[in-house]
Amino acid sequence: MKQQVTITVNGTTHTNEVEPRLLLVHYLRDVLDLTGTHVGCDTSQCGACTIEMNGSAVKSCTVLAVQADGAEITTIEGLAKGGELHPIQEGFWEMHGLQCGFCTPGMIMTSVNLLKNNPHPTEAEIRHGLEGNLCRCTGYQNIVKAIQYAADKMSAEPAAAGDD
Amino acid sequence: MVASSPFGSSIKRREDPRLITGAGHYTDDVRLPGMLSMAILRSPHAHARIVNIDTSAAKAMPGVVAIYTGADLVDLVAPVPCAWQPKNSDIKVPEYRPLAVDTVRYVGDGVAAVVAENRYMAEDAAAAINVQYDTLPVVVHQLDAMKDGAPQLYDSVPNNVAFHFHLEGGDVDAAFQKADLTFKQRLVNQRLIPNAMETRGAVASYQRGSNELTLWCTTQNPHIVRFLMSLCTNIPETQIRVLSQDIGGGFGSKIAMQAGEMIASVISKDLLRPIKWMEDRSENYVSTTHGRDHVDDVEVAAMKDGRVVGLKVTAYANMGAYLSTAAPGVPTWLFTVTQSGAYDIPNVASDVYGVLTNTTATDAYRGAGRPEATYLIERVMDLVAKKLNLDPTEVRRKNFIPSDAFPYSIASGAIAYDSGDYDKTLDRALEMIDYAALRKEQEQARAEGRLFGVGFSTYIEVCGLAPSAAAGAMGFGGGLYESAVVRVHPTGKVTVLTGINPQGQGEGTTFAQLLNGELGVPVEDIEIVWGDTDRIPMGWGTYGSRSTAVGGSALVFAARKVRDKMMKIGAHLLEVSPEEVVFDQGSVHVKGAPDQVKSFGEIALAAYTAWNMPEGVTPGLDESYFFDPVSNTFPFGAHVCVVEIDKDSGKADVRRYVAVDDVGNVINPMIVDGQIHGGIAQGLAQAVLETAVYDDNGQLLSGTMMDYAIPKASSFPNYELDRTVTPCPFNPMGLKGVGEAGTIASTPAIMNAIVDALSPLGVEHFDMPASPQRIWQLVHEQKGN
Amino acid sequence: MKITGKHTINAPRDQVWGRLIDPDSIAACLPGVETLDKVGDDEYSMAMNIGIGMVKGTYTGKVRLSNMNEPTDYQMYVEGSGRPGFIKGTGTVRLADGENSTTDIEYNGDVEVGGPVGAVAQRMLGGVANRMVGQFFGCVESKITGE
Known part of the structure; x- marks a missing residue:
């Protein structure tokens, strides 16, 4: 019944036997104990579970662990490198882009991907880019500012972008 | 950072480094050895008699440890309490069982709890329970529920009216007689779903031997949970520890006692295994309280110049299928006392009907009333x-309280x-x-x-909301003071214990700023602790925009007790009288001689070594304060x-x-x-x-x-x-x-x-x-x- | 959830009537029916496999036909429950002679779904119900015209 998967998460390769129906988010949280990725809904609306898989932002509640076999995944835990915050993490901190923090990991992972695809977004493009992520606390105003902060910083020091 | 004023500084939040790196610790992140997962089977019918519950097939499924029905819990746990019962409202509180016993009254009413090795197994087994229902007539809208002949939710609540509340002042009828303009308007305040991004949930762990229940839960008020849990389970408060560190938003929906928390707790006690229960979103939408849902009929008496002289309000509040913990206080006190807004309206009468319907219960939702x-x-x-063809700002100014x-x-x-x-x-x-x-x-x-x-x-x-005496008079089942402990350690670092319980409002930062303003301790040397009933004195939690005004004030008073003691010790070390020293930027020095000084750290160490204390001063620097505002x-x-x-x-x-x-x-x-x-x-x-x-x-x-x-x-x-x-x-x-x-x-x-x-x-x-x-x-x- | 609609079947009314109330046609034509057994006068137990939105599952329950005024109208009651929740529907079906010996069918009813399926599938329900009704009448028609 169980199937073997090999998945690289934050640079470490894991091989596990999983049930075919196990969701990727539960694999990350319950098998690998990476609890930074959150579950906020059952229907792929809220984006709290967003991770980066093979270079794309993916809602890990909508992917089975077996579908991620062979994939390269980055979660919120793997974003800061060598103790250095990613500019987007820094932006969220500087601009007060979070309150309760529950949506934040998914929001940050989506933002990483947003800036990768569009390094100089307008405010409208940022707001549109966040359509798949819900935040109940901030009213989004400071999240937008956080991403603008990161965009400015990343374009000023392209080496610090950190998405290797 | 040392600031002289606690005001006006936008320092970055100290909570954030954990939260932006995925190191937050929410209830679902709790993992314990031997932990089981609980799923609650919920009624698909809004009103039905339970004819039979057949759990045999479910019990035989892999990984299933136990299944409990409402009848199984009757001896283990009391009904979910309603803790705000306004006086003079003829309130009738129907019995709300954590799992329904004979009758389900809303879609989402709990019917059975399945405990299994993991969540997938628990949900599979819940789906395999066969419940036979005999459906009953349903009423959803409060105005329908009050009509003669409407389906009745409880024999003990005629016409489904759980309470009628009245508050008035002035002479409303006279005001309407003398007014130039009178009119009526119906206003509908629709039902809302709070949608905190983290759903409700709990991890309950009852320890054999110590007989202690440790409950991690996502609540705005851990001490209220401990207090009510103790009353409902007969586990003494001394044996209950409620922990609630990171909370993924509350918005009022994490004030009320949740049946799921109670069920997980008593099952953990019964099985002596840790139990985790987390709502999924669909479950949250039916099992956690909703907000608003009022129909308000308002009658207005005004003069030609725009002065409003009289206001009559009849409000019909949909309470859902039972009265949730704080629910009756919301449409009664919280609603009526702010009805005149910023305006000097001399004659006001309000009638509020709290009506039970076959819907999810309502309770506080951001703003609440x-x-x-x-x-x-x-x-x-x-x-x-x-109606008077005036500018809306002019009418407002005409009525403002000067x-x-x-x-x-x-x-x-x-x-x-x-x-x-x-x-x-x-x-x-x-x-x-x-x-x-x-x-x-x-x-x-x-x-x-x-x-x-x-x-x-x-x-x-x-x-x-205050003072506590007023809370008592309003029928609120608790106090509304707040507690704080300021604990200076021998090295000069400071721990603050607070009875509030933020869900992202940033008191981990602002309280440190407040303390910095009082004691001059650098913000980075201050730890703000909430969400642990074993460490923190009784406090009432975070809701009603009360945390800083009440909890922050408690902190300031506790800090001032510390400061006074430090001045005594500092003066003694400087060999002068306490009247001759000043407390300045965290140190104590002789008035007019800033070089004759004892630092914060020196005094802290002196207080704990206690080698050389002033006469009559006890060792230690650990002060608490319970602040009950006068208004x-x-x-x-x-x-x-x-x-x-x-x-x-x-x-x-x-x-x-x-x-x-x-x-x-x-x-x-x-x-x-x-x-x-x-x-x-x-x-x-x-x-x-x-x-x-x-x-x-x-x-x-x-x-x-x-x-x-x-x-x-x-x-x-x-x-x-x-x-x-x-x-x-x-x-x-x-x-x-x-x-x-x-x-x-x-x-x-x-x-x-x-x-x-x-x-x-x-x-x-x-x-x-x-x-x-x-x-x-x-x-x-x-x-x- | 109210469903209403019209359908024209290219066959005379008495033939259509016969098919609509015939358990074998119901079993053959109502989408997803796995078993249909007579348990009383115009009452049948049934197992049905239905997918509503993303929730697919088997429902067991019953079908009852009542207030039959041959060949003008009757009422139909369907209920089923299963792991995804429950489905319940009542409706009236009216038959009238159409042009060129066709039959005009008019139906209106009320469908309720509850339980887990209710939470995620409510807004799909109208489409699913209308599609199923359409398939049912289409199938009945092909049974008659194919004879």
Whole structure:
């Protein structure tokens, strides 16, 4: 019944036997104990579970662990490198882009991907880019500012972008 | 960082480094050896008798450890308590079992709890339980439920009316007789689903031997959970530890006792295994409390000049299928005492009916009663202006309580406003929006046939509910003081224990700023601790925008006790009398001789080694304080919303939003702005996006985030904020409160703007939600006429 | 959830009537029916496999036909429950002679779903119900015209 998967998460390769129906988010949280990725809904609306898989932002509640076999995944835990915050993490901190923090990991992972695809977004493009992520606390105003902060910083020091 | 003033510094939040790196610790992140997962089977029917529950097939499924039905729990746990029972309201509290015993009364009522090795197994087994129901007639709407012949939820609650509450002041009938203008209006405040991003849940672990229950749960008030859990389970409070560190949003929906927390606790005790229960979102939508759901009939008496002289309100509040923990207080006290808003209305009478229906229970939701009241009075101001052909700002100014009238007692005498200067916030808002130019722009837009509107909300809110004696008089089953401990360690680092329990409001930072202001200790040397009933003295939690005004004040008083003791010890070490020293920037020095000084660290060490203490001074530097304010505090402000409605889509677009708030003294402006932003978005969302919809059978049609419209990043524009400062005179730092202000203010502001935009079509009132579909319908019906 | 609609079957009314109330036609034509057994006068127990939105599952329950006024109208009651929740529907079916010996069918009813399926599938329900009704009448028609 169980199937073997090999998945690289934050640079470490894991091989596990999983049930075919196990969701990727539960694999990350319950098998690998990476609890930074959150579950906020059952229907792929809220984006709290967003991770980066093979270079794309993916809602890990909508992917089975077996579908991620062979994939390269980055979660919120793997974003800061060598103790250095990613500019987007820094932006969220500087601009007060979070309150309760529950949506934040998914929001940050989506933002990483947003800036990768569009390094100089307008405010409208940022707001549109966040359509798949819900935040109940901030009213989004400071999240937008956080991403603008990161965009400015990343374009000023392209080496610090950190998405290797 | 050493600051001399605790106010005005936007330091970055100390909570954030954990939260932005995925190192937060929410309830679902708790993992214990041997932990089982619990799933609750919930009723698919809104009203039915349970004929039979067959768990045999489910019990035989892999991984299943135990299954409990309502009958199995009767001896283990008492009914879910209702802890706010307003006096003089003839309240009838029906029995609400954590799992239904004979009858289910709403879609989502718990029927059985399955405990299994993991969640997948628990849910599989729950689905395999065979329940036979005998369905009963259903009633969903409060006005239907009150009618003769309506389906009855409980024999003990005739006509489903759980309570009738009345509050009045002045002579309302006389006011209506002398008035130039009287009119009636029905206002509907629709049902909302709170949608904290983290659903409710708990991990309960009962230890054999110590007989101690450790309960991790996502609550706004861990001490209330411990108190009520003890009463419901007969586990002594000394043996219950409630832990609640990171909370993924609350918005009022994490105040009430949750049946799931109680069930997990007693099953853990029964099985001696840790139990985790986390709602999924669909479950959250039916099992966690909803908000609002009022129908308000208002009658207004006004004079020609716009003065409102009388207000009669009859409110019908849908309480759902049972009375949740704080629910009856919301439409009664919290609603009625703010009904007059910022206005001096001498004659007011309110009647509130709390009605039971076959729906999920309602309880506090961000603002709790005050948004309903503010929506009502702010719509009334606009209606008066419209009917008398006056400017809405003029009518408001005509009715404002003058700034020299504080403390101001409302007509019923039930409550007194602390301080305010309502003209000042309105002046500033008009200046920011450039009101004259805006009305010209509107004239131009109208000439072009566009629907362009301007709306105001000059709101007040009551927060820091107090004193505890008043809470008792209102039937609130607890106190409303707050506790703080300031514990200086021998190395000079400081731990603060606080009875509040934030869910993202930033007290981990602002309380450190407050303490820094009092003791001069660098912020980075201060640890703020909440959410652990074993460490923290009794406190009442975070809701009602009370944390900083009440909890922050408790902290300040505890800090001042520490400071006084440090001055005694410092003076002794400096070999002078305490009267001869000053406490300055964290150190104690001799007056006029700053070089004769003992540092914070030196005094802390001296206090703990206790080798050389002054006469009569005990060792240690560890002080606690319970602060019970003498009165409430009333933040206020003026919000202006500019909308343009697209006739083709019916969408009301917010063009500008200006908010000038007065929340008293401000510790961290960045955090206060963040509270206002989020609050405004939530209030706007009620007006134009959100609504919980039931069909006539009691099925929740808006049962997922696909169907319930939570605002997205693109829903609203940036808000333009400013502030005035009118300190509260009843607490040492002049603090008011900010958590709910934005939500309370913004709903009426945008609705007034939408009605203003639609007024060329002859519209005087429009109910929420002003969704594109409903506006489009109205616009096209008008065209058809 | 209300469903209403019309359908024209290219066959005379008495033939259509016969098919509509015939358990074998119901079993053959109602989408997803796995078993249909007579348990009483015009009452049948049934197992049905239905997918509503993303929730697919088997429902067991019953079908009852009542108030039969041959060949003008009757009422139909369907209920089923299973792991995804429950489905319940009542409706009236009216038959009238159409042009060129066709039969005009008019139906209106009320469908309720509850339980887990209710939470996620409510807004799909109208489409699913109408599609199923359409398939049913289409199938009945092909049974008659194919004879």
